[in-house]
Amino acid sequence: MPNFKKYNYSQDAMVVINFEEQIQPNTFEFTLHHLIDQHIDLSAFHEHYNNDAGGRSAYDPAILLKIILFAYAKGITSSREIQWQCEHNITFKALSCDSVPHFTGIASFVSRYPEAIESVFEQILLVCDEQGLLGNELFAIDGCKMSSNAAKEHSGTxxxxxxxxxxxxxxxxxxxxxxxxxxxxxxxxxxxxxxxxxxxxxxxxxxxxxxxxxxxxxPRMGQGKKPKEVKSNITDNESAKMTTSKGTIQGYNGVAAVDKKHQIIIEAQAFGEGQEHHTLEPMLTGIKQRYARTGISPDILKDQAIITADTGFSNDANNEYLRREGVNAYIPDNQFRSRDKIFAQQKDKYGKRHRDTLKGTKSVIPSSEFDFDRKRKTCRCPQGNDMWLSHETVESTGKRKVFFQGKLTDCRDCPIKASCMRNPDSANTREGAGRQVSFTWTNGRTATDWMKRRVDSREGKAIYGHRMSTVEPVFGNIGTNKRLNRFSLRGKTKVQGQWRLFCLVHNIEKLMNYGAIA
CATH class of the missing domain: 1.10.287 (Helix Hairpins)
Known part of the structure; x- marks a missing residue:
């Protein structure tokens, strides 16, 4: 029989510990500790304290910021759990110098100082630039929808x-x-x-x-030329009901702009709307102002830094804004793949993709399967039947749109009406209508045409190819690796502060891997 040393977990021990020795180099906590102590000015937090003439002494913001960011790096966002870690976890004890802030103080610190958190975000961005981690050549913008501290059941117009x-x-x-x-x-x-x-x-x-x-x-109104009332929420009316690939959530869209060189987040904002196209201009303004404040560049957009974003950020208004301001942007429309010969056989190889299947609605034969003659303004359905021109619109920008409708007598007895119409039974009623399709084109001089030419060019395809590898891993690191996939606060200002804390964790990790903080 082997002879092993006896052990017993249910015992107490007095251990002498040096806190500085617990914070080992080349770790996240080491980088965090030295960043906050030696590189970050926390006076933005100090302005909120008025206890110099009397009252109880407060926990130093440096201590609170260290334990909160370290907890976030471990996927811990609960203030009660952070307090427990300060009581029992040796690394938390080392970072907090054995102090144990109450969970209410931790929660208050996260929610009360969004402006001071932005100051820390900006200073760490400046450290990244000093360490040579910013390329300042190509920025990729994208959004990540996360649940908030509000129930979607409490939503409605x-x-x-x-x-x-x-x-x-x-x-x-x-x-x-x-x-x-x-x-x-x-x-x-x-x-x-x-x-x-x-x-x-x-x-x-x-x-x-x-x-x-x-x-x-x-009434809470949506975005667009003709805004309609959208659902309010009685718990957090600045959040929104959003559809994601994993279902419908009540939350915010955390949008980030990422530098290509080392995937440093240079701008982060939270928006209480699911659509992304209206977030582009605020993000570009934020990038420009942040670079000017930090002294990195007086006008980074005028310096022709490349901006890339996915099709969710593309619309006529954004393209007009980009062309007017001279922004070196590459943002494709949702048809850019169909114009690329490389993807010509994609449908045959992988099958057709219909976003409607994600929403639980029926997929129908798309308008691309209809034979449309733009010069004659005629249209034939997949069965070869002529459709009648319902109406057409012409906008001041030069955008034209024509609407066609199938004849009721043709659609009523059509053998493929079940796959062509969302509601085939409507063709059997006298008041019903046949299949409806629309086609849009421009005179070639609009801002959208300008953007299409940029994206479809050989240079544009090469540049846009960097977008996914730049920004998508960032969201994977924050949401999956760090498990920071839910906001615990309410209200856009507070949520934006927490979103920047999430992004700070990512940037500090990049400084740990590629910087020289000591």
Whole structure:
């Protein structure tokens, strides 16, 4: 029989520890510790403290920032968990010098100082530039949708919320009515009465929340030329209901601009809308202002730094803005692959892709399968039937759009109407309509045509090929490796501060890998 040393986990020991020795070089905590102590000015936090003339002493912002960023690097965002780590984890003890901030103080620090967090973000960006980690030649912009601290069940337009409130009120009345019927009955009914009382109280709280929100709320309008009312949220009305590949969430879109050389995040903003096209101009403005404030470049966009983004950022307004401001951008439209000969056989090889399948709606034969003659303004359906020109529009920018509709008699007996129409049964009614398609083209002089020529050029294809390898790994590192995939705060300003903390973790890790912090 082998003879092993005995061990027992259920025992206490007094251990002498030097905190400085626990922070070993070439680790995230070492880089974080030396960055904050030797390179970062935290006076932006100091302005918020007014206890110099009296009152209890506060925890140093340097200590709080170290333990929060180190916790985020480990995927820990709960303030209670961070407090526990400071009590039990030796690395947290070393970074905090054995101090244990209360979880309420940790949560308050994260949510109260978004402007000071931006100052830290900017200073670390400046350190990255001093260390030679910024190329300042190509920036890739993209967004990452994350859930927020609000339930999507509490979302709806104001009319929808009114209907929900009235429905809850009817349920309360039904509970009270049943409770009244049970008065004076057998003791066996007491349990049911308690259930009704509890249900009435819960429904009453929900009714009051919605009712108070409706008293002060105004309709929340979406983006675009003709904005429509979008869903409000009674918990966090600056967040939005967003559709992702993993389902619908209530959250924010964290948008980041990433430098190509070492994938350093140079700008980070959070937006409470799912669509990305309206975020391009604020992001470019943010990049320009940040570079001017840090002294890296007085006008980085005028220096012809290349901007790339995916098709979600492409629309006529953005292209017009980019051309007017002289921005060296390459942002393709959603048809740029179909114009590329390299992808000509993609559909045959991999099959057709329809985004509607992700949304749970029916996919139909796309308009590209219809025979459209732009010169004659005629259209034939896949079965060879002529369609009639419903109407056409011409915009001041030179953009033309024509709408065609299938004849009801043709669509009613068409053998492929089940795959061609979203609602085939409508063709069987007198008031129904046949298949509808539209086609858009321009006079070749619009800003969108200008962008198409740039993206379709040999140089444009080569440049745009760097976009995915620049920005996508950043979101993979933040969301998957670091597990920072959910916001714990409410309100755009606070969420934006937390999003920049997430991005700080990524940038500090880059400094650890490629910089020389000592």
């Amino acid at each position: 104001l009319p929808e919320l009114e209907v929900k409130r009235d429905k809850i009120q009817r349920k309360i009345r039904a509970c009270l009515k049943e409770h009244k019927k049970l008065d004076g009955r057998k003791p066996a009914e007491r349990e049911r009465k308690k259930q009704l009382e509890s249900a009435s109280a819960t429904l009453g709280q929900e009714f009051e929340r919605i009712n108070q929100f409706l008293k002060t709320a105004t």
